[in-house]
Amino acid sequence: MSATRPLTEEAIVSAALAVIERDGVESLSMRALSRELAVSPMAAYYYVKSKEDLLDLVAERVLAGIAPPARPDLEWPARLRLLVDQIEAALRHHRGIGDVLLDRMHNTQRHVMRAIMELLSEAGFDDQDVVMAYALIHTYLFGRYRVTTQPPPKPSPPLGGEGPTEDEDIVARIRPLFPKLRGRDYYDFGIETLVQGLQRQLELKRP
Amino acid sequence: MSATRPLTEEAIVSAALAVIERDGVESLSMRALSRELAVSPMAAYYYVKSKEDLLDLVAERVLAGIAPPARPDLEWPARLRLLVDQIEAALRHHRGIGDVLLDRMHNTQRHVMRAIMELLSEAGFDDQDVVMAYALIHTYLFGRYRVTTQPPPKPSPPLGGEGPTEDEDIVARIRPLFPKLRGRDYYDFGIETLVQGLQRQLELKRP
DNA sequence: ACCTGAACACCGTTCAAGT
């Protein structure tokens, strides 16, 4: 795709993102990347020292625009919501990248981590609770995208006509609803529940 | 390890679990499994049709003992806690298996999904909220184990002696606390926050 | 300085063949 030579780190990251968005993050191999760049399989290694390194750069690019909301008029729950909404939007736009970020809490872009931690700290959480609250938010935000709400391509359940059995099985009743809800619905419910839980935690500590 | 022949599905699953516990889930390849079983690389394929299939069986084994708490005297938040504590214990004992379960919400053992959903439904959530609450709990429980609280093996921060700069950077202040807290601390805070958030959601709907 | 090519040590899986 990129006909530009010589290679640059920027071009490599762009190509990686292009592969991820087109074929999914599981299809991004160093070899697929080299095909995208129309260079030999080892060319990118002159610029990045490993695939992990490359993924860190990709994550950096995706989260580059995240900034703490400049809305001192709002309470911390609303400000937290505005902040994580930005992250969610970035992840939603770059499908698959959330998975990359999940297990790298320590490599999270410093500005993103700082924005969330400062907000929590100002809200009144002590340092230890900031750690745990951050970890909780991190796990939810970046873990979300690994969880699939689409059922596997198994034989689809026959539409129409009452199922022959087990109308008292809650799983049979609820499971069909999974794909009916949109990613946005899951996110809204999830993050709202988290924020309310955090508010409650704070109330319990400072009565 | 297993000198028993012929192979059985049970022996294969046991061997897979042994590899996972010894070397981590990322080291479980079909070839490593065959080494563990002391058979040829393809032997296991007579019993499982793919690696994914095998991982489903492993997950099934790990979660086999989970059961809804028989404590009708307790309120739903306490019952939910007893239920997910069992799952957490199973995941903690079988390191790495949480990762396998994360992206397979639809393959979750039916009895586990049912136990959680029934509890939520009895608590008063409508079907749609049961879906979203289940997804939230699933994401947290199984996603947790992907998030590493141990910093990468980078040059360790010099112990003792004030850091030269940026004592106003909250990340520099907070990050060292990550490895100080135990997995149990993160879990307690996380699940407590979730449950309290869910309680609040219910209160808001039924005032 | 920047890129290539061959090679190494791996994967999951198919398919024909052995017992």
Place this chain on the structure above:
DNA sequence: ACCTGAACACCGTTCAAGT
């Protein structure tokens, strides 16, 4: 019925070599 062996189409990465 149960297992093996060779082979295919992949990986990430090292290392020496080319320009």
